[in-house]
Amino acid sequence: MSDTPPPEPKQPGHRALRRADARREQKVARTSGARVRRVLKRVSVVVVVLALILGGVFAYFYKHLEGNINQLSVSDALGKRPDKVGSGGPLNVLVMGSDTRKGQGKAVKGSTPGLSDTTILLHLSANRKRAYGISIPRDAMVERPSCQRKDGKGSDPGGLTQFNAAYAVGGPACTIKTVESISDVYIDHFVVIDFNGFRTMVDALGGVQVCVPEKVDDDIGDIHLRKGTYNVTGEQALDYVRVRHALSTNGDIGRMRRQQTFVAAMISKAVSAGTLANPVKLVRFLNAATNALTTDPGFAKLSDLASLGSSLKNIGLGNVQFLTVPFQEYAPDPNRVELSPDADEVFKRIRNDQPLSRSTSEEAVKASDSTPSTGRKGPAVGKARSAVDVAAAAGRDRLEKVEEQTQQKQQRAEDNGLCA
Incomplete structure (x- = not known):
């Protein structure tokens, strides 16, 4: 046997090694590519499923919210209307209150009619940079035009009567005709808000802060509120804006002022970051709000309401204002009022889409003034004292004027049942 060792296996050359490495890389690439494609396919399926789910949820809530809005056509009752040319101009919306929708919810406690006597003419400027709501007193004596009765039994001839009789006789259509008759302002749309919806809207926001200047025990309306500044529930809020005589010395006028103050605070709470950034709270509020509304068909589309809301996103709460139309005592009956000559100037500004006068x-x-005072008169006096230093250089007359204005504001607040 030969002692010669067997030859060592021939080592592959550099070219062979490169070819082998290339084959391995191609195999790995094919394997990785297949794995990546499988992963991407799974991810794509998940994305599509999520999109379908989220899209379905969005579509459901969209349809649900839009379905909540009750539509009421009043075109027949209003008769022929003037044609409005173009779109994107100023908008006038008549906001009214009602006790409850027929067959929905429970009756409001007590015997006071409450929000069924609330009427606010809301004007939105063409540039959507101003909004102001004008409250019309329920006890104002006005010349009401002829209206179709809401029970379908013919028409009512109208005449000199109390303003809130319009809603009782002919519902929203008659109220619209009456407001247009006394103001010469064209009403584009109307909204009716019911009691139960109002209650639920407040609760959906987690309450709204108010200041009650004194304890309320109104056995007639079954309304009881404690004194102080605190967040009210929906039921308490309803009591706060309904009570007429227990807080204010001027009855319905004070109640309107409290309603304006409360609505301003409610708007501020609704557009706050705490509401908009909280999906659960936002959905609850939108559900409650749409469920509370009855509108004309032209205002019942959620897309149109969303578009309107988007156009108002930069309005600023300081440019959302509420006031009562100027009025005076009605000579034949001191328990009634009538619109004063100054009301013509307010309505003229609405017709011409002008801002309110400075006075x-x-x-x-204002909606920006959403935090009520505590009811202590210290802050108001403090403002007067700080004004003393400012006014001293201008002389005593200026000082006396500032003090007089402060006292007048305090007195108006007390008369209206608000904290001074």
């Missing part, structure tokens, strides 16, 4: 604006409640 009128100073009396308005």
